[in-house]
Amino acid sequence: MTKVTKKKAVKKGERARTPVSEAGTRERNKLDKRERIATAAWEVFSREGFEASSTNAIAERAGVAKGTLFLYAADKDDLLLLVMHDRLARATDDAFATIAAKSPIDEQVAHVFAALYELYVSQPRGLGTAFVRAVATSRGPNADRVQALTQALLSRLSALVRDACERGELVDAPPMPAAYNLFAAYFMVLFGWLAGTSNSVAEMRASVHGLVALQLRAFRPR
């Protein structure tokens, strides 16, 4: 199927690319296919859970052959990263957009972390577990994109720290190393959730807030 029959019919002398809306059949098809695959993967993953989802089912639902999946993702893990990337990016953006500018920094940081925990906890059937594992081990192209998200998060955290310094709430805090430590606490609590320690966002938020507040004591004006 996929009876596309894309019309080309370009005037001969002209470039094959119509400058306005046409950007090359190949590229368009590729983007379209990536979109279909991502959608299908999300639908199947979220209904069946990661382990129970077969790449066959995803391919079928996306209307492509199984082999095509592996042109867009290195393996099943990488497929999950492809799907999660956008949701993660959106959740992060939302979290930073809704920071209360006049809250103390430990609240601000906890706010961001809680939003991310929300994303994981709301996923069905251990998608979160699979995702963290995928981040840790996948070498595919989508892994790089997710790594970039993490870098961006670190950078934004360090900006929060810098802001707190400028408004005098903190003193002498090196933004980037401090951000690393904050993120480490975030990750720690996330891992605890994977292992079954805590199971509500509220608990996780409380845990990470405690750790964050403790860390920030290093930079409190005395």
Next chain:
Amino acid sequence: MTKVTKKKAVKKGERARTPVSEAGTRERNKLDKRERIATAAWEVFSREGFEASSTNAIAERAGVAKGTLFLYAADKDDLLLLVMHDRLARATDDAFATIAAKSPIDEQVAHVFAALYELYVSQPRGLGTAFVRAVATSRGPNADRVQALTQALLSRLSALVRDACERGELVDAPPMPAAYNLFAAYFMVLFGWLAGTSNSVAEMRASVHGLVALQLRAFRPR
């Protein structure tokens, strides 16, 4: 094979267990088999790497059927945990045994962490990566044993913090939460190594030492 033919020949009235050296044929066989499997798995994993190792090859080398492997480990990941548990425990014990009692606490902590990094880095072909992934996701019995190791490490780290408080190097440091944060930094750097950020133990030690020292500023006497 395993032509055990264990003599039992107990006096009828007496208990079947000879109290000294006999502990039941069944239990002995089981321990023996576990040992053979662990050894075989280590040999194959370390020669071929985790991915390239087949459970078939491990079973063959251990002299058991493939199905038997999965009586001793939930899956291939859990098999890796079975193998790594002892090495991890030994490395941790060694590290704490060789702490210089009069070093500052940040050095002590870095010493322990560096020893663990050493273990990972010295593993061939991404066994470390596979191990961390297995810890994150495996639900098998060996996963629990490794979790217990982590708990023990946290407890020992908190003891280091308490000692530092008692000798006046730190002030007002809640041992367990502080240990959590320290461990988080350790884990962060380990993850960075998995992702390819740093690749020598020296680099990792330097990174984690920086983070640890920063955290401990929260508890320095002023």
Next chain:
DNA sequence: ATCTATTTATGACCCAGGTCAGTTTTTCTG
């Protein structure tokens, strides 16, 4: 010692992830 129950071991089998030689689609060139 013999018989039954229970635990442990086996390996043929199933199934899903991932590959790749061959095919189709798009682009580029004359």
Next chain:
DNA sequence: CAGAAAAACTGACCTGGGTCATAAATAGAT
């Protein structure tokens, strides 16, 4: 508008992790 080159797609196929009905070994009872 060929016709060739390059890129994208396909699905039969292979591989290896994990299962499970069956068999062997062990413990307990008589």
